[in-house]
Amino acid sequence: MVWEVVNRLAYAMERRDAVLKGHNASFAGNSGGEFTYRITSENGVGEVRHRCVIPGIELMFNDYRMENYTSNVSGTGASLVLDYCREGRLEFRTKDGQSGFFESGDVSLDRRDSHAGLYEFPLKRYSGISIGIDLKSISCDFPEVARSLPVDAARLQERLTNPGARTIIKGNTSLQRIFDGFYDVPKNISQAYFLIKVQEVLVYLETVDVAESSDKRKYFSRAHVEKVKAMHAFMVADLSRHYTIRELADTFELSLSTLKSCFKGVYGDSVYSYMRSYRVNRAAEMISENPGLSISSVAAAVGYANPSKFSDAFRGVMGCLPSEYRVEMKHSKERRSVWS
Numbered sequence: 483m484v485w486e487v488v489n490r491l492a493y494a495m496e497r498r499d500a501v502l503k504g505h506n507a508s509f510a511g512n513s514g515g516e517f518t519y520r521i522t523s524e525n526g527v528g529e530v531r532h533r534c535v536i537p538g539i540e541l542m543f544n545d546y547r548m549e550n551y552t553s554n555v556s557g558t559g560a561s562l563v564l565d566y567c568r569e570g571r572l573e574f575r576t577k578d579g580q581s582g583f584f585e586s587g588d589v590s591l592d593r594r595d596s597h598a599g600l601y602e603f604p605l606k607r608y609s610g611i612s613i614g615i616d617l618k619s620i621s622c623d624f625p626e627v628a629r630s631l632p633v634d635a636a637r638l639q640e641r642l643t644n645p646g647a648r649t650i651i652k653g654n655t656s657l658q659r660i661f662d663g664f665y666d667v668p669k670n671i672s673q674a675y676f677l678i679k680v681q682e683v684l685v686y687l688e689t690v691d692v693a694e695s696s697d698k699r700k701y702f703s704r705a706h707v708e709k710v711k712a713m714h715a716f717m718v719a720d721l722s723r724h725y726t727i728r729e730l731a732d733t734f735e736l737s738l739s740t741l742k743s744c745f746k747g748v749y750g751d752s753v754y755s756y757m758r759s760y761r762v763n764r765a766a767e768m769i770s771e772n773p774g775l776s777i778s779s780v781a782a783a784v785g786y787a788n789p790s791k792f793s794d795a796f797r798g799v800m801g802c803l804p805s806e807y808r809v810e811m812k813h814s815k816e817r818r819s820v821w822s
Contacts, residue, residue, distance in 0.1 A: 506554060514669050525549040526606065535676050538620035538627045542612040543664075546570075550602040559595035560618040562639040564683065566661045567653075570608035571750055573707075574601060577646050580701040585750055587653020591687075593639060596646040604711075604748050611664055613680055615639075632681050633688045642692060651695045660686060699747065706744045709734045713741075714749065721761055721784045727753060761785055762799040765792070769804060770811045777804050 507519035507530060521528035526548025535541050565572075571585045577596065583604075584590050594614070615635045620628040628635070643649050651657070660682055667675050713734045717725065725733075730753070731741045742752065749756050761784040768780045778789045781804075786792035796804045 506552065515673065521546070521548075521551065523548060523551070533673075533676070535673070535680055536627055536630075537624040538616045539677075539680060540612075540614040540616075541664075541676055541680065542614070543609075544612060545609045546603055547607050548603060549606055550600060552600050553598055555594060555597045557594040557597065558618075559593040559645060560616070561594045562615045562617060562635055562643065563592055563594045563597075564611075564613045564687075565590040565592075566611045566613075566657070567608065568610040568661065570603055570605050570610075571748075572601060572608050573604060573748070574648065575599060575704075576701060579704055581704060581707045581748075582648065582650070582701045583699070583747055583750075584648075584650050585653075587658060589651040589653070589657060591643050591649040591651065592647065593643050593645060605750075611661055613683060631684060633684045635684065638684065638687055642687065642690065649692065650699070651690065656686065700743065702744050702747050706736065706740055707748060709736055710741070710744045710748050713745070717753075717757060718760060721764060722782065724785055758795055759799050762796050765796060765804065766800060766807060769808050773808070773812065777808075780804065 507521045507528075510518040510520045510529075512518070516531055516533040519530045519532065521530070526546070528544070528546040528548055528551060530545075531543040533541050565584075567584055567586055567588050567590075569586055571583055573581050573583050574590075576582055617636050617639060620631075620635070660679070663682075664676070664679055713730055713736075716733075717723075717730075727738060727741065730736075731738050734741070736744070745753050745756070751759070765780050765784045768775060768783065769777075772780075777792075781787075781789050781792035784792075786795065793803050796802075796807070800807060802810070
């Protein structure tokens with residue numbers, strides 16, 4: 483019994499060190515068996531909260547507010563790892579150098595046998611959950627863990643993943659319900675509760691038909707992705723300017739169909755819809771940060787010469803008129819000052 487406890491503690495410390503090294507992170511704290519790591523770079527910050535649910539099974543809560551991140555995580559392929567995207571988008575590279583993306587609600591499965599490398603966040607944010615199962619550990623070092631699982635994890639890995647590749651499962655209401663349950667859990671029941679939730683995830687995966695559930699979305703060449711990102715930077719550099727799709731296609735030497743499909747693949751929306759939301763969100767920041775600016779000045783700064791059209795666009799994205807948003811921001815600041 484004593485040696486079993488020692489082995490479990492040694493495993494937890496070994497995994498803690500692996501997370502530190504693999505994520506280029508600094509240790510930020512430990513609360514109730516959950517280790518927090520901070521990742522800082524010149525393009526943003528990230529935080530990973532990591533715990534061993536039971537030996538051989540790990541749970542991580544990921545929150546990145548950055549443009550990209552380089553992972554040093556490498557493995558032998560004797561793992562089954564699930565990544566759930568709760569918010570944002572993640573860009574990954576395939577073995578043949580193309581770019582793939584998964585988005586809010588999606589689940590990615592892989593063996594962590596080719597995980598090291600650069601990952602990019604096109605929306606400059608990504609949050610979600612990772613569940614890792616060390617198949618070698620649970621079969622050799624902790625066989626009681628393998629016996630306690632409701633399904634055969636090694637068989638799941640074999641059925642749902644391929645070496646050096648990701649399987650993307652399209653988001654759905656069942657997945658959302660399952661993963662929403664990982665958040666806001668009371669600390670006094672968290673360890674036992676997370677084990678039940680991981681088992682629920684495994685039971686769900688046992689029912690997945692890869693042919694029906696896996697995502698068939700396109701992969702894109704690096705050259706096209708880089709051109710689309712350059713086009714994005716060009717458009718947001720001066721929001722007062724508007725460009726037609728044809729002008730953008732000619733400027734960045736892309737066909738109309740490639741521009742449209744690749745932009746939606748990278749940013750998750752059409753050029754028009756994305757830029758509309760981008761303009762309105764920038765306008766909301768300006769209204770909040772500069773109370774003295776007139777609504778018409780804000781509208782002009784983000785490319786709307788007609789204040790009425792700006793108000794319609796603002797309400798379509800934010801759910802209220804810009805004048806109403808300004809009043810709400812004022813009241814919000816007043817409430818914060820009262821409580822501070």
